[in-house]
Amino acid sequence: MDANKLVTFFEEDLCIFSLRSRKKFSALQEMIRHLAGTGRVSDEHFIMEMLKNRESLGSTGLGKGVAFPHGRSLAIKELTILFARSPGGVDFEALDSKPTRIFFLILAPSDKGADTYLALLSELISLVQKPNKLGELNKVKDYKTLIEILGGNGN
Amino acid sequence: MKEEFRLLIALQDLDIMIKETKDQSTSEELKNLGFKLTGLKELQEARVKLARKIPPVLINRYEKLMEHYTMAILPVTSDKCLGCFVRLPSVFFSAAHSHRLLTCENCGRMLYLL
Numbered sequence: 001m002d003a004n005k006l007v008t009f010f011e012e013d014l015c016i017f018s019l020r021s022r023k024k025f026s027a028l029q030e031m032i033r034h035l036a037g038t039g040r041v042s043d044e045h046f047i048m049e050m051l052k053n054r055e056s057l058g059s060t061g062l063g064k065g066v067a068f069p070h071g072r073s074l075a076i077k078e079l080t081i082l083f084a085r086s087p088g089g090v091d092f093e094a095l096d097s098k099p100t101r102i103f104f105l106i107l108a109p110s111d112k113g114a115d116t117y118l119a120l121l122s123e124l125i126s127l128v129q130k131p132n133k134l135g136e137l138n139k140v141k142d143y144k145t146l147i148e149i150l151g152g153n154g155n
Numbered sequence: 156m157k158e159e160f161r162l163l164i165a166l167q168d169l170d171i172m173i174k175e176t177k178d179q180s181t182s183e184e185l186k187n188l189g190f191k192l193t194g195l196k197e198l199q200e201a202r203v204k205l206a207r208k209i210p211p212v213l214i215n216r217y218e219k220l221m222e223h224y225t226m227a228i229l230p231v232t233s234d235k236c237l238g239c240f241v242r243l244p245s246v247f248f249s250a251a252h253s254h255r256l257l258t259c260e261n262c263g264r265m266l267y268l269l
Contacts, residue, residue, distance in 0.1 A: 022168055042269045045161065050168045057176060057198055058191040072175075073168045074230055095191065110171050111229060112238055114181045125188050 001002070001123045003151025009081045009120065010150065012143040013038050019086040019103070025052065027090045028069060031082050031105050040107075046075035047107065061094030065138065066128050068121055070106040072114070079116055080107045085140060102137050128149075156227050160256045163217055164267060167228050169205060170221070181248050220264060228256065228265040238264045 014033055021027040028051050029044075036044045054071045064103040067090075082105040089099025102120065104124050108117040128134050129152065136149045175181045176195050185192060196259055206214055220227035229237045239262035247257055247268070257266045 029245075043161075043164075046164055046168060049165045052170070053169055053172055053198060053201055056201065057172070057194040060190065062189045071168075072171055074164050074228060075168075076269055077230070077232070095189075109230065110168060112228060114175050114178075118181070118184055122184075122188055 001119050006123050007115065007147050007150050008085060009079065010143075010147060014040070014082045015143055015146060016082070016084040017141050018149060019084045019090065020144045022086075022088060023089055024055070024092050027084075027086065027092065027103070027108075028055075028105075031069075031084050031103065033079065034084075035082055035105075035107075040077065040080050041073075042076050042077070043075045046073050048073065055093075056129070059093045059095060061092035062125070063094050063096035063098065064096075064134060064146065065089070065101040066104075066129075066134065067092050067100045067102070068104050068106060068124065070108075070117060072108045072110040073115070074114070075136060076107045076109050078109060079112070079120070081105065081120070082107075083146060085137070088094045103136070138142075156200065157255075159210055159213055162205060163213060165267075166202070166205050166214075166217070167226065169198065169202050169227075173202060180247060196224060217265070220239070224262075226264070227266055229259075231257075231266050231268045236262060236264065236266065238262050 019027060019030060029048060032044050035041050041047050050071045050073045051069050055089050060069045084103040086101050089101050092100035094100050101155045106117050106121060140146050140149060176192055182192055217227045224238060234243055236259040241261040259266055
């Protein structure tokens with residue numbers, strides 16, 4: 001997947017540049033509520049339950065201040081990514097125990113295979129490992145800049 | 156939507172996650188990306204607890220369907236059942252049926268109108 005394809009999954013109304021919640025599940029709830037407000041999910045409850053279960057399998061906070069909560073649910077219509085930035089950091093029980101500031105929430109429909117989101121997950125993880133990308137994401141405050149960081153032209 | 160149907164949908168989401176975690180190819184890929192998948196036992200325990208809350212008639216029906224199909228409950232995204240591709244009756248799409256679980260008369264799968 002190239003950068004041009006990657007940026008097509010990011011939409012302006014699916015970005016939170018100042019996440020208020022500081023605790024793990026309230027942060028997830030805030031992201032899901034935001035998604036529900038855009039009509040992308042049919043039922044917040046199903047998504048929250050699925051994400052809680054996913055976190056019990058092992059934290060999706062991979063460390064270095066980034067988390068990739070993800071999973072499949074019947075309550076999601078199409079592959080969806082929500083970007084969120086927490087200026088103060090969230091206690092997300094990350095693998096390195098440090099606060100999480102950047103979130104890529106990836107949700108896929110349950111009738112599609114896991115491969116529908118694994119490629120996306122892989123691409124995003126590679127991206128945040130590139131020099132400077134994480135620093136730039138930690139400062140991002142608008143959609144246009146986010147798309148530029150992700151490799152698009154921001155238009 | 157009735158609580159028992161909500162629980163059943165949550166159960167299927169959980170079953171899909173357990174299946175994915177047990178799938179060697181998917182779990183290897185996730186591990187290679189840096190995820191630690193150490194909580195399979197916790198997922199299985201959550202599944203037992205959730206299943207206990209669902210009426211036996213409904214869970215038996217769900218589990219019989221899961222013996223034959225990848226998914227017992229499918230979303231309705233067009234006028235056809237995504238499982239057997241038989242056209243669904245127009246009554247399915249009335250407002251009264253939205254957010255309820257219905258049954259495909261051809262294959263018996265449960266259908267969820269998004």
